[in-house]
Amino acid sequence: MKNKIPFLDLQSPHQELRYELTAAFSRVLSSGWFVLGEEVKQFEHEFASYCNTSYCIGVANGLDALHLILRAYSIGPGDEVIVPSNTYIATWLAVNHCGALPIPVEPVIETYNIDPSLIESAITAKTKAIIVVHLYGQPVDMDPINEIAKKHGLKVIEDCAQAHGALYKGRKVGSLGDAAAFSFYPGKNLGALGDGGAVTTCDPQLAEKIRSLRNYGSHIRYHNKLKGYNSRLDEIQSAFLRVKLPTLDADNSNRSAIASYYSEGLLGIKGLTLPKIAFGCEHVWHLYVVRHAKRDELQSRLAELGIGTMIHYPIPPHLQPAYKDLGMLEGAFPISEAIHREILSLPIGPTITFKEADAVIAAVKRAVRDIGA
Numbered sequence: 535m536k537n538k539i540p541f542l543d544l545q546s547p548h549q550e551l552r553y554e555l556t557a558a559f560s561r562v563l564s565s566g567w568f569v570l571g572e573e574v575k576q577f578e579h580e581f582a583s584y585c586n587t588s589y590c591i592g593v594a595n596g597l598d599a600l601h602l603i604l605r606a607y608s609i610g611p612g613d614e615v616i617v618p619s620n621t622y623i624a625t626w627l628a629v630n631h632c633g634a635l636p637i638p639v640e641p642v643i644e645t646y647n648i649d650p651s652l653i654e655s656a657i658t659a660k661t662k663a664i665i666v667v668h669l670y671g672q673p674v675d676m677d678p679i680n681e682i683a684k685k686h687g688l689k690v691i692e693d694c695a696q697a698h699g700a701l702y703k704g705r706k707v708g709s710l711g712d713a714a715a716f717s718f719y720p721g722k723n724l725g726a727l728g729d730g731g732a733v734t735t736c737d738p739q740l741a742e743k744i745r746s747l748r749n750y751g752s753h754i755r756y757h758n759k760l761k762g763y764n765s766r767l768d769e770i771q772s773a774f775l776r777v778k779l780p781t782l783d784a785d786n787s788n789r790s791a792i793a794s795y796y797s798e799g800l801l802g803i804k805g806l807t808l809p810k811i812a813f814g815c816e817h818v819w820h821l822y823v824v825r826h827a828k829r830d831e832l833q834s835r836l837a838e839l840g841i842g843t844m845i846h847y848p849i850p851p852h853l854q855p856a857y858k859d860l861g862m863l864e865g866a867f868p869i870s871e872a873i874h875r876e877i878l879s880l881p882i883g884p885t886i887t888f889k890e891a892d893a894v895i896a897a898v899k900r901a902v903r904d905i906g907a
Contacts, residue, residue, distance in 0.1 A: 538840030592767025596717025600628035668697035
């Protein structure tokens with residue numbers, strides 16, 4: 535059965551901005567400049583201002599953003615970087631791409647984010663940085679992590695790929711550590727019409743180095759100071775992002791309203807665990823994630839009822855075949871493993887209506903009843 539309510543509608547938001555997006559495309563086409571031009575420069579300025587940081591550097595994607603930060607900090611072979619055990623694999627891959635070793639730390643099960651109380655015990659003489667992931671759109675509890683990092687002389691890197699516009703104690707993610715990585719993949723809260731990413735920071739030396747690394751290690755054409763990469767945010771995607779950035783807060787408010795509506799409508803359903811918002815956090819609801827012991831049955835029944843869902847993510851990084859070499863067997867990170875067995879993401883997005891949310895709520899109630907708690 536075709537989903538009556540898709541997991542994510544990417545057409546409606548762009549149709550609402552069709553005129554502005556078309557004008558942005560025409561502006562770039564008329565300029566005749568397609569790489570590292572005025573659109574990139576202006577977007578970098580606007581996004582840095584939005585995040586309350588001094589610098590923004592546009593890159594090709596979110597994975598590159600993380601990788602270039604680590605590379606700019608000279609993290610490499612023999613080094614260790616603390617990462618969440620519960621995250622998308624890109625967080626770990628960025629560490630490996632530098633030749634360093636990811637050291638996983640379990641999450642707080644209520645928020646799915648890395649547990650600050652477990653970080654210090656994972657630090658060794660080889661540890662150089664801590665990567666935090668503001669998973670599903672909820673900020674990590676940053677104050678204790680920054681204190682630990684300061685005590686041990688470590689860098690704190692934010693993975694903000696799912697949290698554009700989220701607030702921690704009144705401060706925007708992207709400004710809470712030494713540097714931050716963003717993804718502008720189309721499904722993100724601030725998504726391009728293709729791939730894209732950015733680094734934000736208040737460190738002028740780091741910003742300068744990443745600007746060089748993203749462009750073959752060069753600031754001046756054909757003069758290469760570093761062994762760099764080709765990782766540049768396109769002019770066209772920058773122009774599109776400039777159209778969408780002014781709508782981000784309103785889109786996040788719409789997501790938040792739907793999330794609150796879900797939480798009220800789904801409250802008390804036996805066997806269904808709802809998301810929780812941590813104190814001091816303003817969640818932007820990139821995903822609305824529930825848990826159920828019969829997750830696969832629940833997903834199948836919802837599909838039969840015309841409700842699109844997704845699993846973010848079915849397999850934790852340490853159990854992926856790509857990380858077989860680390861020798862981390864099932865049971866190594868039981869909290870993450872339990873989360874990955876039970877989570878299910880319900881439809882949410884900037885244009886989902888309350889009528890559609892009512893249909894989702896009704897379907898979840900029916901599906902849970904049908905499969906039995």
